[in-house]
Amino acid sequence: MRAQPVLYSLAVLFALAVPLLGIYPVFMMQLLCFAMFACAYNLLLGFGRMLSFGHAAFFGFAAYATGWLVSAHGWGPGFAILAGVAAAALLGLVIGALAIRRQGIYFAMITLALAQLVYFVCLEAPFTGGENGLQGIPRGTLFWLLPLHSDVVMYYVVLATFVAVFALIRRVVHSPFGQVLKAIRDNEPRAISLGYEINRYKLLAFVLSATLAGLAGSLKALVFGFVTLADVQQSTSGDVVLMTLLGGTGTFFGPVLGAGIVVTLQQYLSDVVGGWVTAIIGATFVACVLAFRRGIVGELTLLASRARRTLRPARG
Amino acid sequence: MVAAPCCAADDCIIEARGLTKEFSGFVAVCNVDLRVRRGHIHALIGPNGAGKTTFFNLLTKFLAPTRGQILYRGEDITHAKPAEVARRGLVRSFQLSAVFPHLTALENVRIALQRTHPGTFHFWKREATLAVLNDRARELLELVDLGAFAAVVAVELPYGRKRALEIATTLAMDPQLMLLDEPTQGMGHEDVDRVTALIKQAAAQRTVLMVEHNMHVVSRIADTITVLQRGQIIASGSYAEVARNPLVMEAYMGAPDGELRGGH
Ligand SMILES: Nc1ncnc2c1ncn2[C@@H]1O[C@H](COP(=O)(O)OP(=O)(O)OP(=O)(O)O)[C@@H](O)[C@H]1O
Numbered sequence: 134m135r136a137q138p139v140l141y142s143l144a145v146l147f148a149l150a151v152p153l154l155g156i157y158p159v160f161m162m163q164l165l166c167f168a169m170f171a172c173a174y175n176l177l178l179g180f181g182r183m184l185s186f187g188h189a190a191f192f193g194f195a196a197y198a199t200g201w202l203v204s205a206h207g208w209g210p211g212f213a214i215l216a217g218v219a220a221a222a223l224l225g226l227v228i229g230a231l232a233i234r235r236q237g238i239y240f241a242m243i244t245l246a247l248a249q250l251v252y253f254v255c256l257e258a259p260f261t262g263g264e265n266g267l268q269g270i271p272r273g274t275l276f277w278l279l280p281l282h283s284d285v286v287m288y289y290v291v292l293a294t295f296v297a298v299f300a301l302i303r304r305v306v307h308s309p310f311g312q313v314l315k316a317i318r319d320n321e322p323r324a325i326s327l328g329y330e331i332n333r334y335k336l337l338a339f340v341l342s343a344t345l346a347g348l349a350g351s352l353k354a355l356v357f358g359f360v361t362l363a364d365v366q367q368s369t370s371g372d373v374v375l376m377t378l379l380g381g382t383g384t385f386f387g388p389v390l391g392a393g394i395v396v397t398l399q400q401y402l403s404d405v406v407g408g409w410v411t412a413i414i415g416a417t418f419v420a421c422v423l424a425f426r427r428g429i430v431g432e433l434t435l436l437a438s439r440a441r442r443t444l445r446p447a448r449g
Numbered sequence: 450m451v452a453a454p455c456c457a458a459d460d461c462i463i464e465a466r467g468l469t470k471e472f473s474g475f476v477a478v479c480n481v482d483l484r485v486r487r488g489h490i491h492a493l494i495g496p497n498g499a500g501k502t503t504f505f506n507l508l509t510k511f512l513a514p515t516r517g518q519i520l521y522r523g524e525d526i527t528h529a530k531p532a533e534v535a536r537r538g539l540v541r542s543f544q545l546s547a548v549f550p551h552l553t554a555l556e557n558v559r560i561a562l563q564r565t566h567p568g569t570f571h572f573w574k575r576e577a578t579l580a581v582l583n584d585r586a587r588e589l590l591e592l593v594d595l596g597a598f599a600a601v602v603a604v605e606l607p608y609g610r611k612r613a614l615e616i617a618t619t620l621a622m623d624p625q626l627m628l629l630d631e632p633t634q635g636m637g638h639e640d641v642d643r644v645t646a647l648i649k650q651a652a653a654q655r656t657v658l659m660v661e662h663n664m665h666v667v668s669r670i671a672d673t674i675t676v677l678q679r680g681q682i683i684a685s686g687s688y689a690e691v692a693r694n695p696l697v698m699e700a701y702m703g704a705p706d707g708e709l710r711g712g713h
């Protein structure tokens with residue numbers, strides 16, 4: 134019997150029941166936005182083996198674009214999200230095109246530097262509210278149909294979007310394009326020697342990842358009604374790396390779990406220990422990376438497949 | 450000059466003219482002129498560090514030459530890109546195993562078939578749309594005796610099987626010219642025999658240029674042999690001619706019988 138469909142069904146049931154269980158929907162929405170962000174990041178790192186240190190640029194820039202269109206121009210949430218996502222895709226195209234010319238740590242450094250540039254733009258540009266960010270962004274009505282003022286309604290919208298993104302990423306990984314992407318991840322020179330222009334595939338993966346990261350950022354802007362510099366800054370790029378590695382790169386559920394752990398720790402621990410939360414998360418991270426390099430889900434999958442292998446002959 | 454010099458221009462699939470590669474002053478490949486005859490199995494031998502792999506990298510455009518020219522089927526490819534020459538039928542393998550470790554054997558071969566199939570960028574489509582290629586992929590796996598391993602992830606295959614998978618993947622490209630870098634390296638007798646037969650079979654419809662240290666293999670299947678030493682060609686011709694060449698004998702001095710391998 135396959136455990137995966139059962140686990141997925143349980144997770145979806147739980148997610149659907151969240152408002153009934155008395156869990157604060159805004160917290161769950163924050164978690165889902167970051168989980169979406171981490172899944173998008175994992176598409177790049179786990180399936181394309183490209184280590185970006187600047188993914189907050191896409192998340193934050195889309196959040197600003199959406200927030201600004203809603204609050205300064207009165208756009209509805211639907212179109213503002215689409216515009217934010219388009220902005221992230223474009224930004225991904227530019228940054229990706231520059232970064233994929235290099236590999237490994239150089240790739241990472243280019244994404245880092247360009248993300249700093251985006252941060253600087255968001256700090257200085259006239260429409261971002263500088264140090265204050267954008268405040269009081271109304272949620273409005275989705276495509277003239279669905280008013281989003283209620284947290285519960287908003288929660289289901291975020292949940293539905295998350296499920297769609299999760300399914301899309303699975304599809305991408307298991308598509309003809311995904312096959313080529315995994316081949317390039319596994320052995321770049323060999324993929325070249327089979328005639329593939331690998332940079333085109335890497336760029337597409339980068340743009341897809343940036344686009345979905347942007348979607349997460351745009352949603353977060355509406356959920357909270359504000360966008361601040363924290364959304365584009367370096368530490369947010371660091372957070373998403375951490376979430377992905379912690380949960381397990383190259384697994385589907387890993388980034389979701391990683392985001393859950395990090396967001397929960399940040400939320401509840403900061404009430405108790407204040408500024409120490411960063412140190413605690415850092416220590417957890419180091420411990421995890423040292424103890425299980427594949428991340429939590431990665432290690433569990435390995436254990437499960439080992440167990441299955443030892444059980445099989447016993448059953449005959 | 451050695452006998453059987455290569456040949457009228459249209460008989461020659463690839464030609465290197467004065468090919469030189471320097472690595473910050475160190476000359477790894479020095480003024481090499483080489484012509485590979487269409488339909489031949491051409492072996493490139495030479496001690497460790499002679500520049501064989503570097504020469505392969507130059508021919509397949511993975512490295513840019515410092516000087517010299519490369520003609521492939523009469524066209525100058527000196528400034529082409531590696532993926533481009535691959536698409537034109539000049540396909541290489543690598544000295545170290547070159548499979549896609551996390552893909553299954555079937556998927557490995559299918560990646561090569563997939564490139565000419567429409568939609569390598571289709572990220573929204575199901576993997577099942579590739580199923581039309583599975584039959585051809587299975588055929589190629591059968592050809593190298595890997596039929597039973599189709600669903601096995603490449604990383605879990607034994608070493609000899611990985612090399613066979615590599616050859617199947619290369620064959621899937623239907624190359625005109627196959628460049629094989631030590632295809633039998635590190636294999637047991639049985640695997641060596643199997644791979645040798647396979648190369649011989651594959652060469653029926655194409656040209657093979659191979660780096661090979663195993664002299665049994667070379668003597669059995671190579672039509673022409675070129676010996677490289679310190680980046681330069683010291684001899685070229687049939688096995689009998691090359692083995693008699695005093696320069697070659699000197700380069701391989703003390704090497705055990707049948708293993709004309711210098712350097713260690
Ligand atoms: N990228 C590089 N930078 C500097 N030197 C290099 C580089 N690649 C190869 N060399 C040097 O060039 C020489 C030839 O190397 P090459 O790998 O082509 O030898 P080879 O004939 O394939 O040897 P082997 O039988 O061990 O595979 C060696 O001395 C090697 O150290």
Ligand SMILES: [Mg+2]
Nearest residue numbers: 501502503544
């Ligand atoms: Mg070599």
